Amino acid sequence: MKRVVHWFRRDFRITDNTALSAAIAAAGSDGEVIPVYVASDWKGSHEWTGPARQEFLCGSLASLAKNLEAIGGRLIIRRGDAVAELEKLAGETGATAIFANRDPDPFGRSVEARLETMGAERGITVSLHKDACIHERDEALTGQGTVFRVFTPYSKVWFGLPKPMPGPAIRKLSTPSAPVSLPLPQLSDWGLSPAAAIPEPGERAARERLKAFVSGPIASYGDARDIPSVAGTSQLSQDLRFGLISPRQIYDAAKKVEEGLPPEGRKSIMKYLAEIVWREFYMQLLWHYPELLEQEFNSTWRGMEWPGLKGHPDAFERWCFGMTGFPIVDAAMRQLAATGWMHNRARMITAMFLTKDLHLDWRLGEAFFMRSLVDGEIASNNGGWQWSAGTGADAAPYFRIQNPWSQTKRYDPEGLYIRRWIPELKNVSNSSLLEAPSDGRPIAPGYPAPMLDHAAERDRTMELFARHKALGARS
Ligand SMILES: Cc1cc2nc3c(=O)[nH]c(=O)nc-3n(C[C@H](O)[C@H](O)[C@H](O)COP(=O)(O)OP(=O)(O)OC[C@H]3O[C@@H](n4cnc5c(N)ncnc54)[C@H](O)[C@@H]3O)c2cc1C
Structure with a gap:
């Protein structure tokens, strides 16, 4: 009887799952498929991952385990280095092949390369598929x-x-009873606790x-x-x-x-x-271009200076906590904290604000989003950040700087979004949400006055980019 492994990675579904369907076909009608997920074993803080996404992952795995049981299978959970665990599992079960869907990001690719080497050394077929x-x-x-x-x-x-x-839903799966499984991962395994009201997980x-x-x-x-x-x-x-x-x-x-x-x-x-x-x-x-994760896609902007907002060493923290005094920016950052998700328009506004008003490095925002987002996707997040910073492929040119007040007038003229996420502003007039207060004073108790003058910081951004460009032209 033929046994094969299906390694679940970012494909937690039993409908239209390319590698899983291929694994079942390869095992044949009397064969067995061992579906496995290998949880990572990092502990404590992680620069690129946070509670919202890990909680969604745990819930989605629990749902996948139920779905597999309903068709006769059993999800095996292991923990540690994926290649070492897959090698062990194949050894324990006599599986002759490992199936998986390809992961498009650089970390996923490097694991795939190691898996293929291990497979070649051990005589195990490694079959990787397009699916994402x-x-x-x-x-x-x-x-x-x-x-x-x-x-x-x-x-x-x-x-x-x-x-x-789309491929079919899988109706039947047979998994051997022998392989031992760890319990389904819990958020606390990574030293995390729930932080946001995330969407319901599962297929x-x-x-x-x-x-x-x-x-x-x-x-x-x-x-x-x-x-x-x-x-x-x-x-x-x-x-x-x-x-x-x-x-x-x-x-x-x-x-x-x-x-x-x-x-x-x-x-x-x-x-x-x-x-x-x-x-x-x-x-x-x-x-x-995996180097995109390290540097600006547009080589003109490599080595740019991101000096931060003068006189505000706390600028990044105020941005993270939604306390900049720019209601549209703060509403968006609070939506992110509360739900792990942020509207696309708001992602653009907050990313531009960090890079063009606070003059902070886009990589800081990129990592913060990756830690906070339930949908954190390395490629889209990097693309969105580099687009907003003006450094990316097909990016907003550096001189096209969104004005947070004009963005509010255009996309939230009645302050519905702002009031939903900033309770301190529930009772202020619409007009006070649409432009900077003329006296520079807070518009509501407990809510700060704008921490900067957008027009002045816009000029500074133009200066910083122009200076960098001129330096590049001279060198
Ligand atoms: C600074 C910044 C960071 C971002 N980080 C992420 C991220 O980590 N993960 C992520 O999935 N998207 C990211 N985006 C893109 C976009 O904001 C989200 O995909 C979108 O808001 C998700 O909501 P939705 O599913 O309702 O999107 P919809 O508008 O319904 O779009 C459908 C799908 O298309 C894709 N999509 C939509 N817009 C974009 C876009 N601009 N770039 C790439 N794919 C897109 C998403 O997969 C989305 O689910 C980012 C954008 C910016 C500006």
Whole structure:
């Protein structure tokens, strides 16, 4: 009887799971599949991971374990170095192959390389599959076969490629009884405790979110997506991050509803799918340029000085805690702390504020977001931060600096988002949320006055970038 391992990584679902389906096919009708998750064994603080995402991971694993049991399988939990644990498990069970879906980030890639070496040494087949994206790093390329560094032509090629259909739901799985499993991971295993009201984890909850979105809001996504007080986006980012839903399922569901919609609705669907393409654009960039995690994508800005806001050594802490005195920025940071999620428009506003008003290094914000976000995705987060800092691929040019007050007028003119997240501002007038107080005094008890003058800091940003550019031109 043939035995194979399926290693769950960021693909916690039993529907349309490429490697799991391949593992079952390889085991054959009388074979056995050993589904395993290897929990990491770090303890205490972690620069790139925090409680919201780990809690969502634990809940999603618990749900996956139930789903596997319902089809006759059993999720095995191990802890430690993934390659060493997989080697042990294959040895214990006599498994001849290990199946997994590829992870697009550099850490995942390095583990895959070690796994392949181990497999070659031990005579175990290692079978890695495309699953986290619709089109992987080498599919949407320029006519010369090179990597796109700009989004629009990339997306044209991406949309022009034939699309894979979602695979079936797995109905039956047979797992041997022998392998020992550790208990399902708990948040406390990492020395963490719950910190935010995260979305319901698990494959069923993710499918319901998709269903709710495509059965209504998707048709007005084009207009609603920029208004942070409205639930006008799909809120599927954590589900994509942990593979509770696949991008193929999303694409397919969106295309199915497109047919019955008027032109405006169809435009909304295209706008929505373009966001799925941004995700893949950033993934392929990071795959080809892993150095993005260390340095500015645009070489002009490498070695930039990020001196911080003069006279404010506490600027980063005030940004993190939502106490800058800029209501739209603070509302967003408090939404992040309370829910582990932040609206995309608000992510752009807060990221620009950190880099262009506080003059702090985008890497500080990038790491803070990774620790706080339930949907923290290395490629999209790096892409979003470098876009906002003006240093990235196809980024906002450095001189296009968002004004937090104008952004409020445009996207939260009635202060609905601001008041939801900043209770101190519940009773202040709308007009006081839309511009800096003329007397520079706090607008409500317990809420600070703006910590800076946006126009002055905008000028300073222009100076810093211009000076760096001139230095580069001279050297
Ligand atoms: C500074 C900054 C940091 C970000 N960090 C992350 C992150 O860690 N993880 C993450 O998933 N997204 C990140 N984004 C992108 C975006 O903000 C979120 O994907 C989006 O807000 C998630 O909400 P949603 O699922 O309702 O999105 P929707 O608007 O419904 O979009 C659907 C899906 O498309 C993808 N998507 C949407 N916008 C973008 C984008 N600009 N770039 C890449 N993919 C996108 C996401 O997977 C999202 O779930 C970041 C953006 C910025 C500006």
